[in-house]
Amino acid sequence: MSTETVTSLRATGARPPRRARGTGGRATAVRAAGAATRAGAALSWVVIGVGGLAMLVPFLWMLGVAFRTSPDLYADPARLWPVHWTLHGVRAVVDQLPFGQLILNTFVFAGGATLLLLLFDSMTAFALSRLRFRGQNAVFVLILATLMVPFQVTVVPVFLTLFHLGWLNSYQGLIIPRATSALGIFLLRQAFLSLPRELDDASRIDGAGNLTLYWRIILPNAKPALASLFIIQFAALWNDFLWPLVVTNDVHMQTLPAALTLFSSQSGVDHAALMAGAAISLAPLAIAFIALQRYFVQGVANSGIK
Amino acid sequence: MTTNRIPTAQPARRRSARRFNSAYLFIAPSLVLIAVFIAEPIVQSGWMSLHDWMVGESSHRFVGFANYTRLFHDSRFWNALRVTVVYTLVVSVGQVVLGLAIASRLRRTTWYSTLLRTAYFFPFIASLVVVGIIWKFLLDPQVGLVDAWLAAVGVSPPAWLQSTALALPTVMAVGIWKNVGFTMIVLLASMQQVPRDLYEAAALDGAGAWRQFRNVTLPALRPALLFTTVIATVNGLQLFDLVFSMTSGGPIFHTESVVMYLYQKGFVEFQMGYASAIAWVLFVIILGISAVQLRVLRYRDVD
Amino acid sequence: MLFAHRRAVPVAAAIAAIAALLLTTACGNGSSGSSGGVVHLSMLTGFTGPDEPSYQTLVKEFNDTHPDIQVTMTVEPWATVGQKLPASWATGQGPDLATPSSDPGSIFSYIKTNSVLPLDPAVGSGADQIDSAAFPPSVKAAFTVGGKLYAVPANMATLALYYNKDMFAAAGISTPPTTEDDLIADAKKLTIGAAGKPSQYGISLADNNTIQMWPVLQWMSGGDILDSNNCAAVNSAASVSALTTWSQLVAKDHISPVGQAGADADTLFASKKAAMEINGPWAAAGFKSAGINLGIAQVPVGSAGPVTLASTVPLMIERTTKHPAQAKTFLAWYTSKTAQEKFSQVSGFPPARTDLGNSTAGDPAVSVFAQALPHAKLYLAGQSVASQIDSDVYVPFIQKIERGAGVQSAADDAAKQINKLTGCKQN
Known part of the structure; x- marks a missing residue:
């Protein structure tokens, strides 16, 4: 806050109010301006603090409701925390879903698809940013255009394709169609473009081919961008709800969020079960986020720069 | 060419490079996946849209553009389009403006601004469906926290999701709530890259906080602003999860988005031909809007 | 369940x-x-x-x-x-x-x-x-x-009438309603609080994502959604009169909140904010565990004799x-x-x-x-387009009249759409 006061003082000093005469009047004006700025700043901090709370309270409340009995909730919905604790909601979820299997599936799906995606997207981004070939622009535009296709447009034909390949209810069916993304190619291309050209020249002088340049030079230098993409994609796939449901019709092949969403969507007025389902599906990412916060934020931050 | 460690491989590579550009090998995996799982399905759904494609029937009658003519006269489709456009406009503008305001407030790194950044970013990691489920419940008139707190301070809360006037604005507010943190983080990162002396120079020139913001911050943020706007627009036009989990498109279609309507026709009523026609119209609209935005985006590639 | x-x-x-x-x-x-x-x-x-x-x-x-x-x-x-x-x-x-x-x-x-x-x-x-x-x-x-x-x-x-015995006692009503007229009178009497924003509702009605309650209100006085020829009956004189009565009770007398989903309606009753609800046997356990002093009675009888909704x-x-x-x-x-x-x-x-x-x-x-x-009837039984009639026509129609739309014209519109779906030719 001190810098702001200084700034406003300077500004007032540079362009003195015309009406103000004599030092006394000026000092009052400066003081008034300072107070107004301070009040404004204080108010904006209050607003922003309340906003910050509004971001977290829904999740806290979700946690609370997951452990509250119905009469407890009905008696006082305004309270965040249970008075009468119950494990009924959690038990309802755990009893009905094959938990270990679901967690394994989710990791295989989100992890496998993200790793493959990093490989394929970085290869394409490498070709688009460091190599020259005919149709380069057309390819780039085509890739960006696919970013605009709503999933629901393609879901039925994709389903038919997976059926003909015999990939329904399989890990390859879950993973391979998700192993590339327009956004990933776009972000990595931006990152690669920002690496100096001298890197290429130096390695080419050493006789390195495209593969060496890609694997030994470009990828190691783009680690932050790759890490960002990993986090963004992993989170997106973890949360993906519709895709796993399309590919699998066996609860043992489903992912955790898909199964929990199905579960929650039919819990009706069983508030504890509903919120326990939501909380459990959110928990792994939330824990990862709190532990690796810096990387999450950095990852997303990187996506917009350059 | 100075080293000769692999004497045989070297000329071979160069010869083949003349005939075949290895760049195509690099783009091949992604392109094949895009062709098989995105491009071909789009074409196929175009083909379906020209048929009376009822799921479960063995043959499908070719109807030409009849589905499109029907669509043109379908008031429920126009309503869905209006809902989608209004949602997209309000949410992308709201998200960017609020994100910018919050980012400029939290620019300096102190313990409390770090804490607040984390808070604002947190909803971004939850899935839209889970967010929808939580908010539907938060806004419940009987057991929801929002109404209970409003009542506690003496405000009579409206029926958020049951009111035809408030349902869409409420969904839009939740949409902004979910993603404003993302916009904020992207813009914040961009802001922190603006050299400090630019501000000092502006201050010496007598620019106040607002003019500094307008003349220094905004121009520097241009690429990040475009990026966040495009992402928000594309997400908005594809609106489905949030509406599905919060209102199912109600009351009386007041929150029914295009994708929601498409879903209803195709996946609940099994009219795939008609649903495909809706999908194609939406696809062309999104493509048109993004073509314009890509033109603007390309701006930042020139460097 | x-x-x-x-x-x-x-x-x-x-x-x-x-x-x-x-x-x-x-x-x-x-x-x-x-x-x-x-x-x-x-x-x-x-x-x-x-x-x-x-x-x-x-x-x-x-x-x-x-x-x-x-x-x-x-x-x-x-x-x-x-x-x-x-x-x-x-x-x-x-x-x-x-x-x-x-x-x-x-x-x-x-x-x-x-x-x-x-x-x-x-x-x-x-x-x-x-x-x-x-x-x-x-x-x-x-x-x-x-x-x-x-x-x-x-x-x-089958659906029956759930009621909160404590609320009935507090309002001085000793027995649950047995006729439609009693039901209406009790619902009004049990609606307490400021006009437009009662603190207690007489009855908890749902109109979406629910087992349908509104058809029962229509059937009570001889209305229906479809007739035996698969043609719309939703705009018949009996239907319009029944729907007018009940939509007025909701829109003007606020005996029930507007636009509730099934789960909302259950929550309203379970949280002691409504005195009655029409629901099936599965709801009893949840209401009891929520601490409601629960009564269950037959759906009251209207001019068309006893009727309720069945599900199977x-x-x-x-x-x-x-x-x-x-x-x-x-x-x-x-x-x-x-x-x-x-x-x-x-x-x-x-x-x-x-x-x-x-x-x-x-x-x-x-x-x-x-x-x-x-005397229980299935909702849209034997209709291959039942889910379309329900989600595309009937639910929005009820939502409109609850919010004060003219019943006759809304019903005529709904009838037209229903006939188009069922292929009834006589419109």
């Missing part, structure tokens, strides 16, 4: 239904088998709620009395059942027996894809036969398509099952007098037979639902 509140087809179920309809290859049946003369049958249901033990009891009793047929019932959420069953049945890899959905209209898609076995050869009044003549007529009609019976009722539910879950046999005879034996036993009597006693649901009137009178709560059976 709130299955009946879920008319909206979940994403997954819808996609899987598409999947099933797209898949037509038939493979071997992997789920049933026989060893040492004992036939094992698998049965998939969606009864995940507190009533699951009742069904398991019934299955166990069958297994005990039929040593050479052993049925295993697995339970999964309705959404999952709806999602996996179409594909697994169409490909011949599913369970021998299953309840495809809590919505009786769901049988049409399975019949269309030729996934289920017609039961007619096993129908009859003999000991080992399916006694479909004893089913409630509306149920039998709903499960008969093209002259063939395809399903038996896995359960049977279809139980079907996979077409490619290896043991059709044994599966039919199970269905015959499941719907027999002994089994239904037993089931009704343990579950609190009415029996799925009309000839057991007095034998279930033990529990007063059960008898309320059972006594309603003879």
Whole structure:
């Protein structure tokens, strides 16, 4: 806050109010301006603090409701925390879903698809940013255009394709169609473009081919961008709800969020079960986020720069 | 060419490079996946849209553009389009403006601004469906926290999701709530890259906080602003999860988005031909809007 | 268990239904088998709620009395059942027996894809036969398509009037309403608080994602949605007059909140903010555990005589099952007098037979639902476009009139749309 006061003082000093005469009047004006700025700043901090709370309270409340009995909730919905604790909601979820299997599936799906995606997207981004070939622009535009296709447009034909390949209810069916993304190619291309050209020249002088340049030079230098993409994609796939449901019709092949969403969507007025389902599906990412916060934020931050 | 460690491989590579550009090998995996799982399905759904494609029937009658003519006269489709456009406009503008305001407030790194950044970013990691489920419940008139707190301070809360006037604005507010943190983080990162002396120079020139913001911050943020706007627009036009989990498109279609309507026709009523026609119209609209935005985006590639 | 509140087809179920309809290859049946003369049958249901033990009891009793047929019932959420069953049945890899959905209209898609076995050869009044003549007529009609019976009722539910005894006592009302006029008077009297924002509502009505309550209000005074020729009756004089009365009560007298989903309506009643709700037997347990001093009475009688809404879950046999005879034996036993009597006693649901009137009178709560059976009607029974009529026309129509739209013109619009869907020519 001190810098702001200084700034406003300077500004007032540079362009003195015309009406103000004599030092006394000026000092009052400066003081008034300072107070107004301070009040404004204080108010904006209050607003922003309340906003910050509004971001977290829904999740806290979700946690609370997951452990509250119905009469407890009905008696006082305004309270965040249970008075009468119950494990009924959690038990309802755990009893009905094959938990270990679901967690394994989710990791295989989100992890496998993200790793493959990093490989394929970085290869394409490498070709688009460091190599020259005919149709380069057309390819780039085509890739960006696919970013605009709503999933629901393609879901039925994709389903038919997976059926003909015999990939329904399989890990390859879950993973391979998700192993590339327009956004990933776009972000990595931006990152690669920002690496100096001298890197290429130096390695080419050493006789390195495209593969060496890609694997030994470009990828190691783009680690932050790759890490960002990993986090963004992993989170997106973890949360993906519709895709796993399309590919699998066996609860043992489903992912955790898909199964929990199905579960929650039919819990009706069983508030504890509903919120326990939501909380459990959110928990792994939330824990990862709190532990690796810096990387999450950095990852997303990187996506917009350059 | 100075080293000769692999004497045989070297000329071979160069010869083949003349005939075949290895760049195509690099783009091949992604392109094949895009062709098989995105491009071909789009074409196929175009083909379906020209048929009376009822799921479960063995043959499908070719109807030409009849589905499109029907669509043109379908008031429920126009309503869905209006809902989608209004949602997209309000949410992308709201998200960017609020994100910018919050980012400029939290620019300096102190313990409390770090804490607040984390808070604002947190909803971004939850899935839209889970967010929808939580908010539907938060806004419940009987057991929801929002109404209970409003009542506690003496405000009579409206029926958020049951009111035809408030349902869409409420969904839009939740949409902004979910993603404003993302916009904020992207813009914040961009802001922190603006050299400090630019501000000092502006201050010496007598620019106040607002003019500094307008003349220094905004121009520097241009690429990040475009990026966040495009992402928000594309997400908005594809609106489905949030509406599905919060209102199912109600009351009386007041929150029914295009994708929601498409879903209803195709996946609940099994009219795939008609649903495909809706999908194609939406696809062309999104493509048109993004073509314009890509033109603007390309701006930042020139460097 | 709130299955009946879920008319909206979940994403997954819808996609899987598409999947099933797209898949037509038939493979071997992997789920049933026989060893040492004992036939094992698998049965998939969606009864995940507190009533699951009742069904398991019934299955166990069958297994005990039929040593050479052993049925295993697995339970999964309705959404999952709806999602996996179409594909697994169409490909011949599913369970021998299953309840495809809590919505009786769901049988049409399975019949269309030729996934289920017609039961007619096993129908009859003999000991080992399916006694479909004893089913409630509306149920039998709903499960008969093209002259063939395809399903038996896995359960049977009717709607009754739940009321909060404490609230009634506080308002000085000693007995639950028995006529529509009493119902209206009580609902008004029990609505307390500022105009437009009562602190207590007389009744909790839902209009979406719910087992329908509004058709009951129409039927009470002789209105309906469809007539016997599949033509719209929603704009008939009786319908319009009934809907005018009730929509006015909601819009002007605020006896119920507007626009509630089924779950919202239950929450309102469970949180002691409404004095009455029309609901099925599954709701009782939740209301009791929420601490409501609960009363259950018959739906009040209007000018058209006693009526209420029935719902039933279809139980079907996979077409490619290896043991059709044994599966039919199970269905015959499941719907027999002994089994239904037993089931009704343990579950609190009415029996799925009309000839057991007095034998279930033990529990007063059960008898309320059972006594309603003879005059209970299914909602849009036997309509292949039922879900479209419901979600595209009826639900928005009710939502409009609750918010003050003119009933006659809205009903005329709805009738036009319904006739278009059913193919009725007389408009």
